[in-house]
Amino acid sequence: MIYFDHPYPRYGLASVLYHAEIKTVTPNTIPRKEELADLAGKFINDALHTYRLHTEDKPLDNADTELRYRYLEADELATKKSAGQDSSNLYYLAPHIATGDTSANRLIGEAKKMVKKLSKGKGLDKTVQLKRSFSPFTTKINEGSKTLSNPKATLLQAGFTMAATLTQYKPAAQLDFKNQVIIPDLPLNDLLLFIDLFNKMRSWETENLKVRELKAGNKNYRPPLFNGNYPNAPNTPVFGPVGLAGAMGVWAKKVNILDQMDEVIAKLVNNPIYLVSYEASLFKQIHLGHHIARLAKEQNLPQAINGLYYADFYNPEHNRRDNPTRLLFLDMSSRFLQLYSKSAFKDFLAFRLQYPHSFSPILEDYFMNEANISKEIIESARVYGSYLNLVAYLIGKNEAENKQTGKNEFEAKARVLAQLESTAMSCKTSTELFARLNVQAGRMSNRDVPGGASAFMEATNTGKISIDTAKQLILAYMRLKGKKSAKSEDEASTAEGKTFTTN
Numbered sequence: 413m414i415y416f417d418h419p420y421p422r423y424g425l426a427s428v429l430y431h432a433e434i435k436t437v438t439p440n441t442i443p444r445k446e447e448l449a450d451l452a453g454k455f456i457n458d459a460l461h462t463y464r465l466h467t468e469d470k471p472l473d474n475a476d477t478e479l480r481y482r483y484l485e486a487d488e489l490a491t492k493k494s495a496g497q498d499s500s501n502l503y504y505l506a507p508h509i510a511t512g513d514t515s516a517n518r519l520i521g522e523a524k525k526m527v528k529k530l531s532k533g534k535g536l537d538k539t540v541q542l543k544r545s546f547s548p549f550t551t552k553i554n555e556g557s558k559t560l561s562n563p564k565a566t567l568l569q570a571g572f573t574m575a576a577t578l579t580q581y582k583p584a585a586q587l588d589f590k591n592q593v594i595i596p597d598l599p600l601n602d603l604l605l606f607i608d609l610f611n612k613m614r615s616w617e618t619e620n621l622k623v624r625e626l627k628a629g630n631k632n633y634r635p636p637l638f639n640g641n642y643p644n645a646p647n648t649p650v651f652g653p654v655g656l657a658g659a660m661g662v663w664a665k666k667v668n669i670l671d672q673m674d675e676v677i678a679k680l681v682n683n684p685i686y687l688v689s690y691e692a693s694l695f696k697q698i699h700l701g702h703h704i705a706r707l708a709k710e711q712n713l714p715q716a717i718n719g720l721y722y723a724d725f726y727n728p729e730h731n732r733r734d735n736p737t738r739l740l741f742l743d744m745s746s747r748f749l750q751l752y753s754k755s756a757f758k759d760f761l762a763f764r765l766q767y768p769h770s771f772s773p774i775l776e777d778y779f780m781n782e783a784n785i786s787k788e789i790i791e792s793a794r795v796y797g798s799y800l801n802l803v804a805y806l807i808g809k810n811e812a813e814n815k816q817t818g819k820n821e822f823e824a825k826a827r828v829l830a831q832l833e834s835t836a837m838s839c840k841t842s843t844e845l846f847a848r849l850n851v852q853a854g855r856m857s858n859r860d861v862p863g864g865a866s867a868f869m870e871a872t873n874t875g876k877i878s879i880d881t882a883k884q885l886i887l888a889y890m891r892l893k894g895k896k897s898a899k900s901e902d903e904a905s906t907a908e909g910k911t912f913t914t915n
Contacts, residue, residue: 424573425575460524583640590694642656748760796865800849
């Protein structure tokens with residue numbers, strides 16, 4: 413049975429089989445080698461029809477514009493740079509094509525040659541070069557080696573490698589203007605199951621991903637498809653497989669196929685996942701924690717993730733889309749959701765900002781399932797954190813209205829939150845922690861701590877939860893916005909340098 417030890421050509425094989433409407437195989441039912449070669453050739457030829465996007469609409473500097481993109485037909489694809497099929501003329505390599513812009517034209521020619529070779533059905537075991545234009549793993553293999561010569565494989569393996577590079581049956585997005593795709597390392601039939609679920613989801617309500625609603629003066633002309641080629645993709649691709657699992661969960665609930673989703677995600681969390689790119693720095697292997705299966709099924713991960721994308725830093729400068737601190741926070745948020753470990757959560761909390769209300773279920777899930785804290789104590793900690801957040805809001809609002817410092821309401825509130833955080837983190841004992849925080853907050857607002865916070869304070873004072881865990885609970889919940897103060901987390905903007913701030 414042709415299987416391939418390497419996950420990349422195996423994914424290509426699964427894509428070819430799925431395209432031929434073969435959704436499961438056994439050693440007795442898988443097509444013969446010659447038939448597989450013919451199917452691969454037809455698949456590669458078909459894949460060229462979803463290779464490059466273009467719009468005839470012209471963006472305007474002084475008015476909003478709708479840019480409607482379409483895939484070029486295979487016979488429209490240019491192979492020479494002089495033809496001008498590049499980003500300057502609103503031509504874009506589709507995000508699922510796992511090659512770089514510099515190799516895009518060359519790959520078209522290589523694909524046409526491969527189709528001819530495979531269609532002959534001869535010399536399939538002959539050794540050929542795995543060229544970098546269609547084999548992104550070649551970049552990784554050559555990284556750090558003394559030679560940059562292309563590795564070798566059989567013609568059949570090269571054909572399925574190219575199929576993996578071209579298939580639209582894989583999750584994809586663009587990160588820093590470089591394509592990155594997701595390749596799970598699964599057995600062949602499991603890949604067919606994964607591709608079936610993904611393709612159903614990809615085909616659902618995604619035509620709008622090829623339409624760019626462009627604000628006047630915005631120079632980011634790429635359509636939303638480049639954020640992710642499936643519905644409910646995160647606003648930033650840094651969340652990768654976590655975002656994919658969340659999107660699968662939301663979509664599966666909507667169309668009522670939770671059993672298939674459960675089966676697919678159970679396989680994803682038990683096997684390596686490759687993030688594959690022509691850009692070596694974006695090439696990596698990751699593992700998802702088993703908690704992802706629970707979050708995908710029970711929570712709305714896409715909403716929580718996109719809420720983090722618009723989270724408000726205490727320092728307004730960090731709210732700029734391209735600010736390094738904000739970008740690092742998104743990386744650490746992805747790492748936390750991927751690993752759900754104590755160290756990852758500590759790194760997540762290291763950034764001072766207000767979380768959207770949509771992130772509340774994730775915090776509760778983490779504290780209950782990973783920190784083993786009862787729901788009663790978590791709810792009580794939430795009451796305490798909300799009290800501190802309210803104190804900061806009232807002080808900030810008063811300060812802004814009276815124009816005492818020249819700060820707006822958000823900046824003034826952030827200053828108070830930062831002061832309370834500093835107080836909490838400097839305390840050595842639980843007695844000191846609550847004595848100082850309660851007095852400080854009470855003097856600021858003339859409000860007492862709500863009775864609902866007593867269970868949390870008692871659990872901390874009696875040692876039921878550690879001082880460090882108590883601090884984490886306080887920080888997490890004092891940063892959490894209430895429903896009314898949270899802005900719309902469906903808001904979307906891709907303006908360069910955009911600042912996201914709310915009160």
